[in-house]
Amino acid sequence: MNKNNVIEAQNLTKMFGDFTAVDAITFDVKKGEIFGFLGANGAGKTTAMKMLIGISKPTSGAAKVAGFDVFTNTEDIKKNIGYMSQKFALYGDLTVKENITFFGGIYGLSRKSIKEKSAVLIEELGLEKVASKLVGSLPLGWKQKLSFSVSLLHDPKIVFLDEPTGGVDPITRRQFWEMIYKAAHQGTTVFVTTHYMDEAEYCDRVSIMVNGKIEALDTPKKLKEQFQVDNMNDVFLKLARR
Amino acid sequence: MSITVNHISKSYKNVKALEDISFQVKEGELFGLIGPDGAGKTTLFRILTTLLIANEGSATVADFDVVADYKKIRNNVGYMPGKFSLYQDLTIEENLNFFATIFGTTIEENYDLIKDIYVQIECFKDRRAGKLSGGMKQKLALCCALIHKPKVLFLDEPTTGVDPVSRKEFWDMLKRLQQKGITILVSTPYMDEAALCDRIALIQNGKILQIDTPQAIVKHYPKKIYNVRASNTYQLINALNDYEYNHSVYPFGEFVHYTDSRKDFNPKDLIDYLESKDLSHIEIGKTEPTIEDTFMELAK
Known part of the structure; x- marks a missing residue:
């Protein structure tokens, strides 16, 4: 594995019966990169992501994530990645602090480290006033920012974000992206899916999946040149229903 | 009705x-x-x-x-x-x-x-x-x-x-x-x-x-909006957020939408400021507001 790559996938394939959900995708993601993983509903994004985070065994092909093999080393993958699902996955009936402590514990952080990280995280997110409130009572945008921070607690090499900003208000959505930029700036690789095409423009590189295959992969600028359009929305419209 | x-x-x-x-x-x-x-x-x-x-x-x-x-x-x-x-x-x-x-x-x-x-x-x-x-x-x-x-x-x-x-x-x-x-x-x-x-x-x-x-x-959008772009978007956002005259700073696709709090804003001042923050390939141009700009301005 090239030491500058955090993900390497070759002909990665997943079949359900005779249906090919992910069809021989090949791509690399570089260290510190913000990688946008786009595609229509049903194109195979979630299935591909499940293989990369070690919870679904590929049918064929090969892939390494954070240096570990997706067939044989899935437990090591899970320790070295962060994951934030599109469905809110913190405990609604635990407080902000309790959630941080719980997930810190799951990832094997020491009590001391959890305490320090909680304080920093709560301050950075401006959650001081609600730190002892139940997470279920917070607005969606706050929950999503908290989820993202929790997924970074154990300093993963790469974090997977599955539609993190769906339904979030426009200001919070931008604050969320500033957090993504910051994480990437500090060396964490960010692998993100979204249906907001303006967010695709924020990525360093973007791949677009159509019917299980990666049909385009480049910087947003080069993709727009290649398809001779002004914005990523039009790139998407041109590709996704060919 | x-x-x-x-x-x-x-x-x-x-x-x-x-x-x-x-x-x-x-x-x-x-x-x-x-x-x-x-x-x-x-x-x-x-x-x-x-x-x-x-x-x-x-x-x-x-x-x-x-x-x-x-x-x-x-x-x-x-x-x-x-x-x-x-x-x-x-x-x-x-x-x-x-x-x-x-x-x-x-x-x-x-x-x-x-x-x-x-x-x-x-x-x-x-x-x-x-x-x-x-x-x-x-x-x-x-x-x-x-x-x-x-x-x-x-x-x-x-x-x-x-x-x-x-x-x-x-x-x-x-x-x-x-x-x-x-x-x-x-x-x-x-x-x-x-x-x-x-x-x-x-x-x-x-x-x-x-x-x-x-x-x-x-x-009805009350301000002039500028598209700003530079070599590094993250540094650009940080620099604009730190700029004392900013009214709003929002990433918007390939650009950052910027509005200034002064009535007599001259984009040249902003370019000078951004250059002093070690940004290069700076572009600034006027753009039209969108519904999203209006929403964010009203929700501020």
Whole structure:
């Protein structure tokens, strides 16, 4: 594995019966990169992501994530990645602090480290006033920012974000992206899916999946040149229903 | 008027979901409620479809009062909730037949209205609803909401989580329904969809920020907006956020939208400042505000 790559996938394939959900995708993601993983509903994004985070065994092909093999080393993958699902996955009936402590514990952080990280995280997110409130009572945008921070607690090499900003208000959505930029700036690789095409423009590189295959992969600028359009929305419209 | 809402308020325990909401929707209009999760859109839909009673205020739908004439309203409106609510273990055809029968009609009687949409899923008509893809579920739900030929159609976030191509197809369908004389009230968190409505209400935290046509709403934007771009977007955002004269700084696709707090702003000053922050390849140009810019300015 090239030491500058955090993900390497070759002909990665997943079949359900005779249906090919992910069809021989090949791509690399570089260290510190913000990688946008786009595609229509049903194109195979979630299935591909499940293989990369070690919870679904590929049918064929090969892939390494954070240096570990997706067939044989899935437990090591899970320790070295962060994951934030599109469905809110913190405990609604635990407080902000309790959630941080719980997930810190799951990832094997020491009590001391959890305490320090909680304080920093709560301050950075401006959650001081609600730190002892139940997470279920917070607005969606706050929950999503908290989820993202929790997924970074154990300093993963790469974090997977599955539609993190769906339904979030426009200001919070931008604050969320500033957090993504910051994480990437500090060396964490960010692998993100979204249906907001303006967010695709924020990525360093973007791949677009159509019917299980990666049909385009480049910087947003080069993709727009290649398809001779002004914005990523039009790139998407041109590709996704060919 | 197809829908009138007069000073409606609704609270849940200590949370004010809606505060003094008033607006009207004309017959045949495509009216959009634009706002994020938690704005109060669903509460308003539930009040207008007679599933919830407001604490204060009144409302009518198709000239019927939402409290006194609730049974008549239910016969005259179609409602597609944000959460898929059809029977997962009935097939496409069974679901559609079920809803037609409930309303005392048949698929054949109003087939004309749903034909455009139904033909796209008809080849799967024997498949159970629970086994359909998101896009097909959405089309089936729309057919079921239309099968009794409602006067008013309520669509609560029909495109949330839906990809841009399917979203575009869905809005094309709505435009065709509107041409058949149906009044449509639709909610969405996607600001780009606002431009496709005749009129919109921007809503946040239970309050209406503004109501107008999409064109008028962007026209009222109070500031000049500049597109700014530089070699490193993250550093650019940080530098702009630190700039003492900024009024707003929002990433916007390949650019950052910037507004200045001074009346006599000269872009040259900003270029000098950004260069002093070690940014290169700086570009600054005027741009037109979008609905999203307006929303953020009002919500600030």
